[in-house]
Amino acid sequence: MGAKSGIPVDVVHLLPVLDGKFIDLMKSLTIEEWQKQTIAKKWVVKDVVAHLLDGNMRILSILRDNYHGEQSSINSYQDLVGFLNGLNADWVKAMKRVSPEMLILLHQITGPLFCDYFKSLDPFDPALFAVSWAGEEVSQNWMAIAREYTEKWLHQQQIRDAIDKPGLMTFELFYPFIDIFMCALPHTYREISAENGTVVKLTVTTAIGGSWFLIRTGGIWELNKEYSGYPTTEIIIDPDTSWKLFSKSLRPEQIKSEVTITGDQILGETALTMVSVMA
Numbered sequence: 001m002g003a004k005s006g007i008p009v010d011v012v013h014l015l016p017v018l019d020g021k022f023i024d025l026m027k028s029l030t031i032e033e034w035q036k037q038t039i040a041k042k043w044v045v046k047d048v049v050a051h052l053l054d055g056n057m058r059i060l061s062i063l064r065d066n067y068h069g070e071q072s073s074i075n076s077y078q079d080l081v082g083f084l085n086g087l088n089a090d091w092v093k094a095m096k097r098v099s100p101e102m103l104i105l106l107h108q109i110t111g112p113l114f115c116d117y118f119k120s121l122d123p124f125d126p127a128l129f130a131v132s133w134a135g136e137e138v139s140q141n142w143m144a145i146a147r148e149y150t151e152k153w154l155h156q157q158q159i160r161d162a163i164d165k166p167g168l169m170t171f172e173l174f175y176p177f178i179d180i181f182m183c184a185l186p187h188t189y190r191e192i193s194a195e196n197g198t199v200v201k202l203t204v205t206t207a208i209g210g211s212w213f214l215i216r217t218g219g220i221w222e223l224n225k226e227y228s229g230y231p232t233t234e235i236i237i238d239p240d241t242s243w244k245l246f247s248k249s250l251r252p253e254q255i256k257s258e259v260t261i262t263g264d265q266i267l268g269e270t271a272l273t274m275v276s277v278m279a
């Protein structure tokens with residue numbers, strides 16, 4: 001798949017790239033680094049590694065093998081978030097008895113299976129689970145794959161951030177991540193009314209970032225990457241702050257000094273509330 005495939009965000013080929021970097025990262029960790037606190041609050045590095053393994057195994061079990069295991073009654077978005085948080089906590093607790101060496105081995109086994117599974121899918125077929133944080137009730141496979149890419153990028157970056165080992169803040173790997181996160185922008189503004197023609201520009205700085213335009217058209221918000229006029233408001237944020245803010249690791253009040261908003265301040269501040277993960 002590539003640009004000619006017509007897939008809005010095509011990242012299936014980057015999943016094994018991320019995994020390869022992750023395996024190398026895990027093998028390089030010292031005993032002390034495995035226990036370093038991450039920005040993921042309750043989780044140290046080893047816990048985040050375990051969580052990523054859960055992602056591989058859960059995807060293969062549910063999507064590939066049609067085995068759902070534990071289920072729950074889900075009646076709202078918060079029900080879903082609570083259920084997933086419970087699954088995550090249970091898994092991480094159980095994995096505390098598993099050695100780093102075993103975690104690496106299990107990643108080496110499940111990672112390629114995970115990548116091969118997603119590569120086998122028709123990107124335009126409906127996905128089993130919608131990407132709720134983007135406001136979708138039904139998602140196509142390419143979007144579900146994109147969500148998994150952000151999960152793998154985000155959690156690996158949390159580890160790299162904790163132990164000060166760069167590697168993912170590149171245009172090849174960061175730009176697709178933040179581009180996917182921006183899919184939540186229209187959903188973030190869903191209750192914000194404005195005149196048609198109102199434009200919110202969100203810029204992530206440096207050569208690895210870019211600009212996205214949220215345009216009010218026909219009474220709805222539409223996301224675009226091109227716009228030639230002057231925006232109503234512009235939000236300027238650096239890459240490091242952006243991934244932490246939009247994953248809810250940091251909150252708007254914590255990063256006000258790191259963000260510049262020009263034009264309509266209230267309209268601009270709404271963008272800072274965007275959360276592109278299930279949280």
